[in-house]
Amino acid sequence: DTVLTQSPALAVSPGERVTISCRASESVSTLMHWYQQKPGQQPKLLIYKASNLASGVPARFSGSGSGTDFTFTIDPVEADDIATYYCHQSWNSPRTFGGGTKLELK
Amino acid sequence: QVQLKESGPGLVQPSQTLSLTCTVSGFSLTSYHVSWVRQPPGKGLEWMGVIWTGGSTAYNSLLKSRLSISRDISKSQVFLKMNSLQTEDTATYYCARDRGFGVPFDYWGQGVMVTVSS
Numbered sequence: 023d024t025v026l027t028q029s030p031a032l033a034v035s036p037g038e039r040v041t042i043s044c045r046a047s048e049s050v051s052t053l054m055h056w057y058q059q060k061p062g063q064q065p066k067l068l069i070y071k072a073s074n075l076a077s078g079v080p081a082r083f084s085g086s087g088s089g090t091d092f093t094f095t096i097d098p099v100e101a102d103d104i105a106t107y108y109c110h111q112s113w114n115s116p117r118t119f120g121g122g123t124k125l126e127l128k
Numbered sequence: 129q130v131q132l133k134e135s136g137p138g139l140v141q142p143s144q145t146l147s148l149t150c151t152v153s154g155f156s157l158t159s160y161h162v163s164w165v166r167q168p169p170g171k172g173l174e175w176m177g178v179i180w181t182g183g184s185t186a187y188n189s190l191l192k193s194r195l196s197i198s199r200d201i202s203k204s205q206v207f208l209k210m211n212s213l214q215t216e217d218t219a220t221y222y223c224a225r226d227r228g229f230g231v232p233f234d235y236w237g238q239g240v241m242v243t244v245s246s
Binding site for chain 1: 171172173174175186188189222229230231232233234236237238239
């Protein structure tokens with residue numbers, strides 16, 4: 023299975039720029055997606071196919087990458103962005119998710 | 129609008145079978161696939177399996193021997209059955225709309241928490 027590795031946690035302040043990385047154990051082309059999950063809620067799609075903004079998602083969120091290395095950026099961070107972010111690949115079967123990166127306030 | 133809603137027992141005894149229902153609205157099961165994804169408390173997400181628009185299924189190999197996904201198109205319902213439950217199966221179970229290869233899950237249900245305990 024394709025393993026997706028994310029750093030477990032990042033501390034941020036509102037107004038800052040934050041970048042979350044996701045490294046795949048094998049190529050996933052550009053079929054990497056990013057979700058936001060707040061406590062007690064279901065995941066919400068933010069970015070699809072590496073760099074495309076999902077409908078209704080603010081332009082503060084962006085993504086880039088291809089192959090095995092991907093990044094997800096929030097600029098600027100707002101207090102409401104405190105959540106856990108998951109990368110997810112749909113190139114290889116089975117589809118897999120990263121372990122999640124929890125954004126915390128400094 | 130598109131909605132998915134999971135339902136089922138909150139508590140299942142070890143070695144028993146879990147049965148969950150995902151009721152969808154706003155789209156047809158003959159136009160979109162539906163996947164099941166689970167999340168143990170405080171942990172990440174695991175794709176379990178999918179039922180395709182044509183009715184065939186695919187499962188995560190780690191769960192394949194215990195898992196079955198079916199549907200009732202007339203009721204817009206997708207069913208998950210998993211046997212031989214263990215405490216490690218304690219998780220929130222989500223159903224999600226699945227548009228197939230290469231595409232992310234665009235709509236998710238709210239999830240149902242299932243605890244495996246005697």
